[in-house]
Amino acid sequence: MTDTTHNFPTPRDYWTIALILAVITGAEVAVTYADALDSVVAPLLILMSAAKFIIVVGYFMHLKYEKKLYRNLFLVGVIAAPLVFGAVLFTFGVLIGG
Amino acid sequence: MTTETLTPPEQGVPDMNNMRKIAMWVFLGSEVLFFGSLITTFLIYRTRVGDGPSASQVFDIPFTSISSFILLMSSLTMVLAHHASFRKDWRQMRVWLLATAALGMVFLAGQVFEFTEFVDHGLTVTTSPFGSSFFLLTGVHGAHVAVGVLLLAATAFMSFSGRLRDGEGMNVEIIGLYWHFVDIVWIVIFTVVYLLQV
Numbered sequence: 018m019t020d021t022t023h024n025f026p027t028p029r030d031y032w033t034i035a036l037i038l039a040v041i042t043g044a045e046v047a048v049t050y051a052d053a054l055d056s057v058v059a060p061l062l063i064l065m066s067a068a069k070f071i072i073v074v075g076y077f078m079h080l081k082y083e084k085k086l087y088r089n090l091f092l093v094g095v096i097a098a099p100l101v102f103g104a105v106l107f108t109f110g111v112l113i114g115g
Numbered sequence: 116m117t118t119e120t121l122t123p124p125e126q127g128v129p130d131m132n133n134m135r136k137i138a139m140w141v142f143l144g145s146e147v148l149f150f151g152s153l154i155t156t157f158l159i160y161r162t163r164v165g166d167g168p169s170a171s172q173v174f175d176i177p178f179t180s181i182s183s184f185i186l187l188m189s190s191l192t193m194v195l196a197h198h199a200s201f202r203k204d205w206r207q208m209r210v211w212l213l214a215t216a217a218l219g220m221v222f223l224a225g226q227v228f229e230f231t232e233f234v235d236h237g238l239t240v241t242t243s244p245f246g247s248s249f250f251l252l253t254g255v256h257g258a259h260v261a262v263g264v265l266l267l268a269a270t271a272f273m274s275f276s277g278r279l280r281d282g283e284g285m286n287v288e289i290i291g292l293y294w295h296f297v298d299i300v301w302i303v304i305f306t307v308v309y310l311l312q313v
Contacts, residue, residue, distance in 0.1 A: 031191055031194050032191070035188060035191035038190075039184060042183055045306065045310060046176060046310070049176060049310045059311060062310050063306065065306075066307075069187075069299075070299050073190060073295055074295070074299060077191075077193070077194045077298075078292055078295045087136060087137070090137065091144050094145060098147050098151035099151075102152065106158060106159070109159045111159055
């Protein structure tokens with residue numbers, strides 16, 4: 018990929034991606050109300066949220082097709098945030114049920 | 116996935132555009148940390164409700180789900196505006212930009228309605244640490260959406276006057292990055308603040 022040429026998805030692809038995002042959102046809400054899934058609801062919701070996050074960043078923000086530099090700049094925040102704030106939550110006992 | 120090879124309109128000034136995109140990605144990376152601190156604060160205080168209502172007593176998940184869906188769809192209209200700008204289809208670009216701004220305003224109207232309902236149920240910014248952290252987080256996100264709506268409207272009206280046509284297509288891409296970021300922040304807020312608390 019050069020500075021002046023981008024290989025982006027087509028509008029049809031964007032509509033398909035939006036449909037997938039809508040379906041995942043619907044599934045998130047359904048999982049919240051499904052009593053049978055109570056024990057796995059948190060990991061399921063986090064997994065689906067992460068999937069939506071990756072799809073939007075990858076396809077709508079075009080990070081999948083862009084220069085690695087942009088990806089790395091964004092990843093600094095995306096990787097640092099869970100590490101830093103995970104440590105804060107651990108300190109406050111949130112992650113260990115305190 | 117099929118792809119289209121597009122040539123952006125701003126040939127001749129790639130370095131400056133590259134710098135602007137780098138600046139936006141650095142800004143978005145820092146915003147991840149900013150919203151991370153707000154979400155962490157909420158998680159720490161989410162159970163400290165004092166005499167006020169808890170999350171499960173006030174949250175209306177079906178309503179917030181519709182708001183989330185609207186914001187998700189605004190990301191679709193935004194990326195279609197971006198696509199149209201690369202094709203130099205200015206009319207289509209304006210339509211999708213204004214559609215994105217309209218969806219953003221619907222989301223904001225929903226947030227105002229939701230806040231009003233919460234206040235009626237006794238949850239205000241001063242009721243409890245839970246209330247303070249909730250209104251701070253969702254309020255700051257709402258402010259970001261409002262800024263995005265203003266940027267989108269301004270870009271659309273600049274396009275009407277023809278000022279976007281000569282090498283300014285990058286503006287749409289930069290605003291698009293900001294708008295999609297606002298969307299992904301809401302994806303996290305919707306899961307962590309709403310769905311995991313009821």
